[in-house]
Amino acid sequence: MYEDxxxxxxxxxxxxxASDAAALxxxxxxxxxSGFTRAGDAKALPLALVERARRAPLNLTLxxxxxxxxxxDGLMANAGVVAxxxxxQSDAALRRKIxxxxxxxxxxxxxxxxxxLRSGDLKPIDIAVIEAVAIxxxxxxxxxxxxxxxxxxxxxxxxxxxxxxxNAPLALEGLHDIYVPGQRPHRGAIPLLAPWQRIGATxxxxxxxxxxxxxxxxxxxxxxxxxxxxxxxxxxxxxxIAFLAGEVAAGRMGPELLPLQAGIGTIANAVLHGxxxxxxxxxxxxxxxxxxxxxxxxxxxxxxxxxxxxxxxxAPVHARFIRDIERYRDRIVLRPQEISNHPELVRRLGIIxxxxxxxxxxxxxxxxxxxxxxxxxxxxxGSGDFARNGQIAIFVSKSVAKDGAISSVVPFAAHxxxxxxxxxxxxxxxxxxxxxxxxxxxxxxxxxERCAHPDYRPQLRAYFEAALAGGGQTPHVLEQxxxxxxxxxxxxxxxxx
Amino acid sequence: MYEDxxxxxxxxxxxxxASDAAALxxxxxxxxxSGFTRAGDAKALPLALVERARRAPLNLTLxxxxxxxxxxDGLMANAGVVAxxxxxQSDAALRRKIxxxxxxxxxxxxxxxxxxLRSGDLKPIDIAVIEAVAIxxxxxxxxxxxxxxxxxxxxxxxxxxxxxxxNAPLALEGLHDIYVPGQRPHRGAIPLLAPWQRIGATxxxxxxxxxxxxxxxxxxxxxxxxxxxxxxxxxxxxxxIAFLAGEVAAGRMGPELLPLQAGIGTIANAVLHGxxxxxxxxxxxxxxxxxxxxxxxxxxxxxxxxxxxxxxxxAPVHARFIRDIERYRDRIVLRPQEISNHPELVRRLGIIxxxxxxxxxxxxxxxxxxxxxxxxxxxxxGSGDFARNGQIAIFVSKSVAKDGAISSVVPFAAHxxxxxxxxxxxxxxxxxxxxxxxxxxxxxxxxxERCAHPDYRPQLRAYFEAALAGGGQTPHVLEQxxxxxxxxxxxxxxxxx
Numbered sequence: 001m002y003e004d005x006x007x008x009x010x011x012x013x014x015x016x017x018a019s020d021a022a023a024l025x026x027x028x029x030x031x032x033x034s035g036f037t038r039a040g041d042a043k044a045l046p047l048a049l050v051e052r053a054r055r056a057p058l059n060l061t062l063x064x065x066x067x068x069x070x071x072x073d074g075l076m077a078n079a080g081v082v083a084x085x086x087x088x089q090s091d092a093a094l095r096r097k098i099x100x101x102x103x104x105x106x107x108x109x110x111x112x113x114x115x116x117l118r119s120g121d122l123k124p125i126d127i128a129v130i131e132a133v134a135i136x137x138x139x140x141x142x143x144x145x146x147x148x149x150x151x152x153x154x155x156x157x158x159x160x161x162x163x164x165x166x167n168a169p170l171a172l173e174g175l176h177d178i179y180v181p182g183q184r185p186h187r188g189a190i191p192l193l194a195p196w197q198r199i200g201a202t203x204x205x206x207x208x209x210x211x212x213x214x215x216x217x218x219x220x221x222x223x224x225x226x227x228x229x230x231x232x233x234x235x236x237x238x239x240x241i242a243f244l245a246g247e248v249a250a251g252r253m254g255p256e257l258l259p260l261q262a263g264i265g266t267i268a269n270a271v272l273h274g275x276x277x278x279x280x281x282x283x284x285x286x287x288x289x290x291x292x293x294x295x296x297x298x299x300x301x302x303x304x305x306x307x308x309x310x311x312x313x314x315a316p317v318h319a320r321f322i323r324d325i326e327r328y329r330d331r332i333v334l335r336p337q338e339i340s341n342h343p344e345l346v347r348r349l350g351i352i353x354x355x356x357x358x359x360x361x362x363x364x365x366x367x368x369x370x371x372x373x374x375x376x377x378x379x380x381x382g383s384g385d386f387a388r389n390g391q392i393a394i395f396v397s398k399s400v401a402k403d404g405a406i407s408s409v410v411p412f413a414a415h416x417x418x419x420x421x422x423x424x425x426x427x428x429x430x431x432x433x434x435x436x437x438x439x440x441x442x443x444x445x446x447x448x449e450r451c452a453h454p455d456y457r458p459q460l461r462a463y464f465e466a467a468l469a470g471g472g473q474t475p476h477v478l479e480q481x482x483x484x485x486x487x488x489x490x491x492x493x494x495x496x497x
Numbered sequence: 498m499y500e501d502x503x504x505x506x507x508x509x510x511x512x513x514x515a516s517d518a519a520a521l522x523x524x525x526x527x528x529x530x531s532g533f534t535r536a537g538d539a540k541a542l543p544l545a546l547v548e549r550a551r552r553a554p555l556n557l558t559l560x561x562x563x564x565x566x567x568x569x570d571g572l573m574a575n576a577g578v579v580a581x582x583x584x585x586q587s588d589a590a591l592r593r594k595i596x597x598x599x600x601x602x603x604x605x606x607x608x609x610x611x612x613x614l615r616s617g618d619l620k621p622i623d624i625a626v627i628e629a630v631a632i633x634x635x636x637x638x639x640x641x642x643x644x645x646x647x648x649x650x651x652x653x654x655x656x657x658x659x660x661x662x663x664n665a666p667l668a669l670e671g672l673h674d675i676y677v678p679g680q681r682p683h684r685g686a687i688p689l690l691a692p693w694q695r696i697g698a699t700x701x702x703x704x705x706x707x708x709x710x711x712x713x714x715x716x717x718x719x720x721x722x723x724x725x726x727x728x729x730x731x732x733x734x735x736x737x738i739a740f741l742a743g744e745v746a747a748g749r750m751g752p753e754l755l756p757l758q759a760g761i762g763t764i765a766n767a768v769l770h771g772x773x774x775x776x777x778x779x780x781x782x783x784x785x786x787x788x789x790x791x792x793x794x795x796x797x798x799x800x801x802x803x804x805x806x807x808x809x810x811x812a813p814v815h816a817r818f819i820r821d822i823e824r825y826r827d828r829i830v831l832r833p834q835e836i837s838n839h840p841e842l843v844r845r846l847g848i849i850x851x852x853x854x855x856x857x858x859x860x861x862x863x864x865x866x867x868x869x870x871x872x873x874x875x876x877x878x879g880s881g882d883f884a885r886n887g888q889i890a891i892f893v894s895k896s897v898a899k900d901g902a903i904s905s906v907v908p909f910a911a912h913x914x915x916x917x918x919x920x921x922x923x924x925x926x927x928x929x930x931x932x933x934x935x936x937x938x939x940x941x942x943x944x945x946e947r948c949a950h951p952d953y954r955p956q957l958r959a960y961f962e963a964a965l966a967g968g969g970q971t972p973h974v975l976e977q978x979x980x981x982x983x984x985x986x987x988x989x990x991x992x993x994x
Binding site: 084098099100101104105106107108109112115116119120121122123184185186187188189190191193194250251252258259342343344347348349350365369370372373374375376380384388389391392414415416417418419420421424436437438439441442467468470471472473474475476478479481482485486489 | 581595596597598601602603604605606609612613616617618619620681682683684685686687688690691747748749755756839840841844845846847862866867869870871872873877881885886888889911912913914915916917918921933934935936938939964965967968969970971972973975976978979982983986
């Protein structure tokens, strides 16, 4: 049994139940799990750990690629299994625990977690739990729909638990490209010069002696929860396409554009979807995650190929992808997230970075994580890796939220994840502000008139006008800077009645 | 005459006065000048442009490496020559113009300006003005005490004006290593694998036809204006050394440490000076600027070699450096600032980044540019290039300013240049907070108790306590978040009476 999945006979006797594998865990351990944007996450061990925690305290430090699916993050958080969590999450129950101060959440640039583990800045991983398609004869672990931090976790962990997911077809093998940078300071250049290049192995090489358990599962990834495009996201997509067409016309890039990155979520997915109506052909993606839109663009021929760390799809597109996988095999590469998001590569390739803002201020500082300046939404994810180092950093947002009660354009961002230095272009359904080469005082009118909802423009103009009286490189009326957020809390709307 | 300095005979007839060269400039042009932290700046053309502007309007966009010396920035600003300025400055008169909104200042990561010019995100350079030791027979421009953005400016500019500075000894030739990355997206890896490696040429290769004028000068760089170490900077240095000794003891680096970067200015210079009393040997620097402290560490043997983009020294150390230059020749490399600060290289080498904060908040967000959240001090410089991509990002500050009226540790930074994601260690004279792997709620008590001035700790504790009641990943009382800055403005002190 499972000979096609466990090709190293000596490992056959490591097959056990998830609950037996869960007995390997001890209170206080640091655990690294596969999983990135709900794809390729371990399915059985999270539940087994929840069971295990019913019998004795089990407070773990949990590291992943990014968000887990199957409500695992929430179930583990509610069971008290997760004392510390990094580098990203998107689960409602876990989010509540984080904002209540019950789970310590370390929100990280997604390229950095593996690097910090390698350099000893973070406590070493005791156990890695990696979902796999198969284990090769020489002990290589073949990941499923994401690579995430699995390579770093598996290579560093004292013990490895592999979840072989029979639901993930063997045909996924060959999609991955596992390259792990060496120890600093004597590290070579990463030899990747183009999005399609393969520089590593198709499996994660580990010492098979460290594989302590193999658990067999058979369940699908959680489907993507991105919402379909709507009128506003269509408008955002049109502005982005017009801007990129302008870049092509100005000779700053060819008709294939520069390699594209698009963040997780509804708006970025919708903007990419909008590229189906664009004149661009033979585009490439060098991104952290591929959503439905990437598959559609591959199908339509707009996209020549796509590199990422994860593929997260809706159920119908997932079914089609698996059915037709041979069509995609040569056009998709899945990499460790420290490679998909690596500053060296993002800068070298000159990425166009497309990410979502929660809010931004009139000078172009972006808040992408903290609701009301205090409460964590999901995390910064890879947005900083791409926005800082890419050629063009675009941030998109709808101009208002909560039926107009919240303006995404504010006088002063209540939390800053991306400073004005790292923000080139802002887009809402109303328009696009190209901020390149502009000083803050020049940015403000552009952002207000192009991006803000018309209902909020008079208030924003009044703020900027008052701020100018005080002078400065970045004028503000500090007394009023956070007043919009306070007004929303007090009156239920940022709009002055 | 000048045959040793102008080795291409055909260029001899380009020698002219600065005022004749100034006639090449036209209103509205974009001008790139050499100069980085007051070193290697053009000495004659700035004054000639000031003269020229008396006769007819001359509003230029002025790009440099970083700050100019010889009051050039201020003189040009006051004469109305500078309409737009990037990417850094440190001149009092220019600062006033910037904060009055009379000069548009684009504050940039120092690694990015050349990249933005190359990719067409900024208007092309019309004229480059480059200070040089000599022009070689094949038309290579040999820079003086800084490289800065000179290579990018000279290679791109329509016309080049070279200032041959007789005060800069010919012996400087050979110190520089000029490597310029290619066009994206088809760019190779930068082949630098160690701080001492040379990967380019010793001069900036240009088409000699584009050299439109050669002006002869004979005046020294402005001396460094860093203040001598004092009791507080000594204490900061001790904390940093103890921290680094701990890293060595933990096996996270060898006794030679990782390559060091230190920002411009008094505190960073003093901390490096403190390394004279450290147990570390054979250290390397991979920095943007070398100050007196670097020369002292080279002399003492603590430092094996140093790579940077600029050398800015006090008058006596400058004299000694020039006199003994043969002793330093093999131990110093000067590079373009996009190479000294390049994300690819900073990440590859695993730099220890040491930069100065104006203020930081209790969660570790750093303001390094804006006084009171609105008024520009100097600029972000290279701090972001190094802090984001290095292995350890250390920010140092004295705990108070203005005789205690301003606390450098505040509830909420009035401007954010470096987010908590990019800040590993904070240090004041009171102590050091190691924030690696900690969530915001864990960072706050550490920052308050280790770094804040004791007079301000009760206020900070009270703020954090009140903020916790509201919950969140990063708790705040938005009503009070900026109250410290307002209190200072209103009452002359952040301290509650």
